[in-house]
Amino acid sequence: xxxxxxxxxxxxxxxxxxxxxxxxxxxxxxxxxxxxxxxxxxxxxxxxxxxxxxxxxxxxxxxxxxxxxxxxxxxxxxxxxxxxxxxxxxxxxxxxxxxxxxxxxxxxxxxxxxxxxxxxxxxxxxxxxxxxxxxxxxxxxxxxxxxxxxxxxxxxxxxxxxxxxxxxxxxxxxxxxxxxxxxxxxxxxxxxxxxxxxxxxxxxxxxxxxxxxxxxxxxxxxxxxxxxxxxxxxxxxxxxxxxxxxxxxxxxxxxxxxxxxxxxxxxxxxxxxxxxxxxxxxxxxxxxxxxxxxxxxxxxxxxxxxxxxxxxxxxxxxxxxxxxxxxxxxxxxxxxxxxxxxxxxxxxxxxxxxxxxxxxxxxxxxxxxxxxxxxxxxxxxxxxxxxxxxxxxxxxxxxxxxxxx
Amino acid sequence: xxxxxxxxxxxxxxxxxxxxxxxxxxxxxxxxxxxxxxxxxxxxxxxxxxxxxxxxxxxxxxxxxxxxxxxxxxxxxxxxxxxxxxxxxxxxxxxxxxxxxxxxxxxxxxxxxxxxxxxxxxxxxxxxxxxxxxxxxxxxxxxxxxxxxxxxxxxxxxxxxxxxxxxxxxxxxxxxxxxxxxxxxxxxxxxxxxxxxxxxxxxxxxxxxxxxxxxxxxxxxxxxxxxxxxxxxxxxxxxxxxxxxxxxxxxxxxxxxxxxxxxxxxxxxxxxxxxxxxxxxxxxxxxxxxxxxxxxxxxxxxxxxxxxxxxxxxxxxxxxxxxxxxxxxxxxxxxxxxxxxxxxxxxxxxxxxxxxxxxxxxxxxxxxxxxxxxxxxxxxxxxxxxxxxxxxxxxxxxxxxxxxxxxxxxxxxxxxxxxxxxxxxxxxxxxxxxxxxxxxxxxxxxxxxxxxxxxxxxxxxxxxxxxxxxxx
Numbered sequence: 001x002x003x004x005x006x007x008x009x010x011x012x013x014x015x016x017x018x019x020x021x022x023x024x025x026x027x028x029x030x031x032x033x034x035x036x037x038x039x040x041x042x043x044x045x046x047x048x049x050x051x052x053x054x055x056x057x058x059x060x061x062x063x064x065x066x067x068x069x070x071x072x073x074x075x076x077x078x079x080x081x082x083x084x085x086x087x088x089x090x091x092x093x094x095x096x097x098x099x100x101x102x103x104x105x106x107x108x109x110x111x112x113x114x115x116x117x118x119x120x121x122x123x124x125x126x127x128x129x130x131x132x133x134x135x136x137x138x139x140x141x142x143x144x145x146x147x148x149x150x151x152x153x154x155x156x157x158x159x160x161x162x163x164x165x166x167x168x169x170x171x172x173x174x175x176x177x178x179x180x181x182x183x184x185x186x187x188x189x190x191x192x193x194x195x196x197x198x199x200x201x202x203x204x205x206x207x208x209x210x211x212x213x214x215x216x217x218x219x220x221x222x223x224x225x226x227x228x229x230x231x232x233x234x235x236x237x238x239x240x241x242x243x244x245x246x247x248x249x250x251x252x253x254x255x256x257x258x259x260x261x262x263x264x265x266x267x268x269x270x271x272x273x274x275x276x277x278x279x280x281x282x283x284x285x286x287x288x289x290x291x292x293x294x295x296x297x298x299x300x301x302x303x304x305x306x307x308x309x310x311x312x313x314x315x316x317x318x319x320x321x322x323x324x325x326x327x328x329x330x331x332x333x334x335x336x337x338x339x340x341x342x343x344x345x346x347x348x349x350x351x352x353x354x355x356x357x358x359x360x361x362x363x364x365x366x367x368x369x370x371x372x373x374x375x376x377x378x379x380x381x382x383x384x385x386x387x388x389x390x391x392x393x394x395x396x397x398x399x400x401x402x403x404x405x
Numbered sequence: 406x407x408x409x410x411x412x413x414x415x416x417x418x419x420x421x422x423x424x425x426x427x428x429x430x431x432x433x434x435x436x437x438x439x440x441x442x443x444x445x446x447x448x449x450x451x452x453x454x455x456x457x458x459x460x461x462x463x464x465x466x467x468x469x470x471x472x473x474x475x476x477x478x479x480x481x482x483x484x485x486x487x488x489x490x491x492x493x494x495x496x497x498x499x500x501x502x503x504x505x506x507x508x509x510x511x512x513x514x515x516x517x518x519x520x521x522x523x524x525x526x527x528x529x530x531x532x533x534x535x536x537x538x539x540x541x542x543x544x545x546x547x548x549x550x551x552x553x554x555x556x557x558x559x560x561x562x563x564x565x566x567x568x569x570x571x572x573x574x575x576x577x578x579x580x581x582x583x584x585x586x587x588x589x590x591x592x593x594x595x596x597x598x599x600x601x602x603x604x605x606x607x608x609x610x611x612x613x614x615x616x617x618x619x620x621x622x623x624x625x626x627x628x629x630x631x632x633x634x635x636x637x638x639x640x641x642x643x644x645x646x647x648x649x650x651x652x653x654x655x656x657x658x659x660x661x662x663x664x665x666x667x668x669x670x671x672x673x674x675x676x677x678x679x680x681x682x683x684x685x686x687x688x689x690x691x692x693x694x695x696x697x698x699x700x701x702x703x704x705x706x707x708x709x710x711x712x713x714x715x716x717x718x719x720x721x722x723x724x725x726x727x728x729x730x731x732x733x734x735x736x737x738x739x740x741x742x743x744x745x746x747x748x749x750x751x752x753x754x755x756x757x758x759x760x761x762x763x764x765x766x767x768x769x770x771x772x773x774x775x776x777x778x779x780x781x782x783x784x785x786x787x788x789x790x791x792x793x794x795x796x797x798x799x800x801x802x803x804x805x806x807x808x809x810x811x812x813x814x815x816x817x818x819x820x821x822x823x824x825x826x827x828x829x830x831x832x833x834x835x836x837x838x839x840x841x842x843x844x845x846x847x848x849x850x851x852x853x854x855x856x857x858x859x860x861x862x863x864x865x866x867x868x869x870x871x872x873x874x875x876x877x
Contacts, residue, residue, distance in 0.1 A: 008787075010791070010795050011791050011794045011795055011798065014794070014795050014799060014802065017798075017802050018798055018801055018802050018805065021802055021806055021809060022805055024809060025805060025812055025828060026825075028812050029816075029824060032812075032816070119450045120450075123450060147450055150450070150452070151450045154452055154455075177592055177593045177594050177595075181459075181461055181591070181592055182452070184461060185455060185459055185460075185461060219460055335520070336522065338520040339519070339520055339522060342519060342520050342521065342537070343537070343541070376520040377520075378517075378518040378519060379517060379518065379520050382517040382518055
């Protein structure tokens with residue numbers, strides 16, 4: 001430790017680095033601050049020039065200069081205007097973007113080395129371009145960077161031509177979760193345009209893409225996809241595909257699909273059974289009640305939950321089925337049935353019917369007795385406070401009998 | 406070997422250790438810098454606003470363990486219910502509070518005792534009841550006291566959604582924090598857990614459970630912690646996340662896939678570092694199950710927490726943190742230097758063992774050898790002073806670099822005065838504060854060896870509406 005020759009230079013280096021880092025931090029903040037102000041000024045200038053154009057005047061010279069000097073700033077201002085405009089004025093701005101060669105500029109930027117410039121190009125072309133840029137943009141769907149792919153998907157959806165839809169559907173098989181997610185969201189935005197290529201994709205048999213296609217078709221409530229979805233629900237290779245097809249059928253909601261859904265409710269795989277229960281709830285056909293009643297005793301928790309929820313939403317017949325479950329031997333099923341009656345607001349309604357002397361009253365007393373016997377009395381006790389005299393006495397007596405029993 | 410020679414050897418050892426640890430820090434900083442720069446650029450094109458309306462975002466259960474939180478729980482829950490997310494529920498777990506926490510919740514949200522069953526996939530203290538609300542997005546679980554980890558486990562069992570977000574009851578989340586934190590799990594199916602950045606709320610203006618103006622604390626101690634948090638989160642965790650070797654997701658704010666949490670066995674209730682222990686165990690279980698997975702840190706979603714403003718409370722907190730770290734490393738010692746666990750076994754575990762656990766011991770040894778060496782005249786005085794200057798200089802360089810990264814990415818402190826204060830405190834923390842932390846952490850090792858499992862309580866002053874750091 002006696003040789004101190006190298007130490008003082010080290011001190012100087014560290015001190016220098018400290019000063020440099022502090023300087024960089026302060027300079028970064030200043031540059032940000034100045035750059036932000038400059039950008040705001042340019043945006044203001046661009047806004048003013050665009051307002052002139054929209055007011056029907058000829059294209060000001062300043063716009064050409066701005067398009068050459070700061071295409072990104074001008075595009076940002078244009079995009080802001082485009083999101084607020086409709087009809088002829090919007091068309092005028094789109095034509096202006098082409099006239100100022102902004103579209104050509106960004107088409108050129110698609111092959112830039114920087115991924116951020118490619119992403120910026122895709123983003124802006126989605127707003128400023130038309131059908132003519134679908135081709136160049138489609139190339140970006142196989143870009144090496146997933147952010148660029150996701151932005152290109154969004155841009156294609158904005159352009160929204162049938163060709164753009166077909167290209168997007170092809171990307172549903174992308175290995176990146178992020179890209180698939182963005183493509184799916186954007187296909188949903190495209191709506192009816194996407195249905196036909198999605199049906200083709202659904203029939204392709206490639207599980208990941210087919211399952212996603214089924215899910216999108218369900219979200220779009222695409223009735224014309226029903227034959228393909230029914231086939232996928234019956235014979236789909238993968239669990240996810242069958243589950244998504246079943247759920248999509250439920251979303252479309254035609255009672256004709258019930259037989260297929262009932263078959264799906266007996267699938268070997270629990271995700272398919274769970275989605276079948278959801279789908280049957282969405283369709284709301286009482287013919288599904290016996291199967292749903294059996295499903296409340298399924299070995300898988302989520303199937304029981306969805307089946308009980310489905311029964312609770314099927315009106316008096318569904319409620320009767322839940323009461324039968326409550327009176328049954330399976331403790332888990334009883335718990336689930338009581339919870340479904342509670343969350344569906346059935347318990348609350350039934351308690352109010354306790355003092356009636358007609359069929360509804362008899363049914364209400366039967367349900368309460370079943371709940372008391374099953375030990376599901378917490379909600380009932382809370383409801384005691386809200387009941388008027390007779391109803392309150394009736395419920396108290398039933399709860400007491402249950403305790404003594 | 407004479408005593409003087411021995412002292413020289415010790416000093417050389419400390420010098421070598423010092424160079425190694427700073428080399429590792431520098432490497433982590435470089436990784437973090439590029440990661441944050443990349444994240445910032447990506448963010449521009451993220452289409453974040455579209456995600457709010459996405460039907461592909463899986464729903465999230467926000468789990469809030471609450472113990473004697475009657476003063477703040479209603480506001481916290483309201484603020485959590487108002488988070489922007491396509492579909493989320495809030496599961497409050499009343500962990501056997503002895504105050505009116507449950508009653509306040511009952512009155513504020515019109516709760517009733519429900520017959521809804523809880524699927525007990527994890528072992529917890531007995532559950533006394535489940536309460537439902539007319540707002541279907543709120544569930545309250547009332548249970549016997551079992552500690553924070555136990556309460557979190559009960560919440561995980563009661564959660565109905567595939568993603569769970571564990572938060573402290575006294576945390577303040579920004580409106581879009583949930584979506585920002587959940588985003589990696591939405592966008593990548595291999596993401597098992599996500600940690601977000603936790604920031605210091607002391608000094609900020611808080612109103613109705615939201616931070617409405619960001620300022621640095623008025624007092625020195627919390628300000629020092631602001632810099633410390635920036636360093637730990639922005640520089641440390643970002644780097645480890647990039648290496649897929651992140652061992653800590655703050656217990657105050659983290660997102661997990663419920664299925665992965667369950668398969669890892671949930672939170673352990675016999676450790677004081679349950680957050681680090683859980684993430685380490687998840688790494689272990691997922692590696693052993695040969696699962697392709699990632700544990701991610703995002704430098705974006707912001708949770709605000711009140712940090713200790715007295716030395717006494719800070720000491721207790723740091724003592725607990727360090728005991729938690731030791732406990733985790735001891736429990737999972739088979740992962741240390743074990744290639745089977747990838748970057749976790751080969752990089753993160755050795756780093757935490759050699760630098761985080763033993764670092765304070767070596768540092769204290771260095772100070773002692775340094776002083777004794779100077780007193781005995783074994784050390785060359787100019788050399789010793791220069792070495793000390795380099796140590797302090799490197800420390801401040803790392804702190805200021807963390808402020809630089811903050812400026813690069815988040816820019817949360819709009820005022821120049823606050824910003825310059827952070828730069829200044831980045832330097833100041835190396836004079837006294839750092840040494841104090843070293844002492845506390847060494848004491849924690851002793852405390853651990855004595856089998857101390859005390860949690861130590863956090864005394865919070867809370868925030869009055871519109872008044873920075875005002876005591877309640």
